[in-house]
Amino acid sequence: MKSTSLKLADFKDSIFGVISRLARDHQAVNLGQGFPDFDGAEFMKDLVTQKMAEGHNQYAPFHGTPNLRTEVSNYYKNLYQLDYDPETQVSITVGATEAIYLVLTALTNPGDEIIVLEPFYDSYVASIKMSGGVPVPVTMHAPDFSIDKAELENAITPRTKMIILNNPHNPSGKVWNRDEIQMVADLAEKHDLFILSDEVYEFLVFDDAKHVPTATLAGMKDRTITVSSAGKTFGLTGWKIGWICANPEVSRVCRLVHQYVTFSVSTPMQEAVAEGLKQLPQYIPGFVSVYKSKRDFFYAEMKKLGFEFACPRGTYFMMVPISEKTKLSDVDYAMKLIKERKVATVPPSAFYLKSNEGSKYLRFCFAKKEETLKEAIANLSLEA
Ligand SMILES: Cc1ncc(COP(=O)(O)O)c(C=O)c1O
Structure with missing residues (x-):
């Protein structure tokens, strides 16, 4: 065989x-x-039943229902003052896991190096390998899981394409502060790199910690690809609704991959999440x-x-x-x-x-x- x-x-x-x-x-x-x-969230379960009863049961547009893309765009605007055009910059995926796969597949050429900050969520390295890229680890040092700037910069070569940053961070529970993100952002700018910012735990921050989306740092919105997950936000991980917010060209290529991997994402779940996102503040x-x-x-x-x-x-x-x-x-x-x-x-x-x-x-x-x-x-x- x-x-x-x-x-x-x-x-x-x-x-x-x-x-x-x-x-x-x-x-x-x-x-x-x-x-x-x-x-x-109980109200989300009622919403999805309602959406099914209303007949939202056929294939959704391949890059996501207009309602959900609009509501994702609205919350980035309302919470973080980030403008993403729902038509060209927001794409709905089967959870953040598919989003990560799409970004890596859409942007990586064979041999491209992708920096992963270890300890990492394990799908990063798998997706890098499936895309033909080479994972380059840089260690977040215990006990505070900090990154040494020189170590990170030394890992960057002419083949480096992207740094993957996960904030808040699984598995350490670390919430990155603005200065730490700025350090990574400065290197990304200096060496012309993308940042894949996995922010699936963006709402799970405690005490005086504040979530700072990477894309909100000056000059970072265009080179940052933000991934998040309604499954995490609503405590409904089995729903598998995630998204990518990125510049129009990156969004276009991610959508091309998505079109042939899953084509589209569960319609009633998307419609329920769209309603649910309107209720985020409460x-x-x-x-x-x-x-x-x-x-x-x-x-x-x-x-x-x-x-x-x-x-x-x-x-x-x-x-x-x-x-x-x-x-x-x-x-x-x-x-x-x-x-x-x-x-x-x-x-x-x-x-x-x-x-x-x-x-x-x-x-x-x-x-x-x-x-x-x-x-x-x-x-x-x-x-x-
Ligand atoms: C850091 C991180 N990113 C992405 C995911 C995947 O999210 P989803 O369930 O939306 O695919 C997880 C799930 O555990 C995670 O911990």
Whole structure:
């Protein structure tokens, strides 16, 4: 038989699948899976039923329904004073995952280098490889997951096309401040690079943290491609509605790829999200307070168990240092916790290509019901 594609030669089952399978086998509480184990916004479910009843059930225009593109454009304008023309600069995708794939496929030529800041969301490297590009890792150094400017600049070569920035950041929970984004923006401008800004957790920021979209920095709107996700914003990850906001030429090529990969995205879901986005100002405070109380509870309990780390100010993840607890690597400790303590987490070394900093941490997801979090803490306390 002929061989399968060499592009996929070093692809493996994602770490999330592996951990979830083990969690099931060992009946472990699953804090590895990066999504809520409770339902999302109730009013959104009513809206989608209504949209189906109203007959929004055939193929949508391939780049998204006019209502949704308009509402996405409106919220970028209202919240961030960013102008995106819904006709030419907003494109609807099957979640942010498809958006990331489209951007990389549409912009990458074979051999182009794409800088990924590690630890990274794992679909970046996979999409870079599928597009024929070369991932170039630059490490965000623990404990504050900061980037060293010289290290980032040294990674840039004439072949560099893009830097992928994820803010708020999965898995660390870091919310980038304006100066940090400005440093990356200055390098992008100096070396004429695109920035793919993955902002799917834009509303999940706590305490005094403020989300600064990369495109709002002076001169950055045209070279920034912003990706976000209604699945994250409404706590309905299974809806898989995302978007790309980019300049007209980048949008045009992303739409070309989308046209042949998925063609169009679920119509009633898009129409419901369009209505839902009109209600963002009323909806967001309650959404944030639910997640903030989960974060506060889980962080306090982890501290009581003797895990010492700074409280993350964004997303629903915590990178918890394990070296005080064990000499084992992240992978071995994660396996031990699943088997012996019935708690599943993600070993973050899977999110690094270069540094071994990930082997000293575990990623916990606190987007879980109170009883799930309590059960995990009770199980972990037997380890302390
Ligand atoms: C950083 C980041 N980007 C993108 C995604 C994918 O979002 P979606 O579910 O909209 O495809 C995730 C999901 O976990 C994520 O954590």
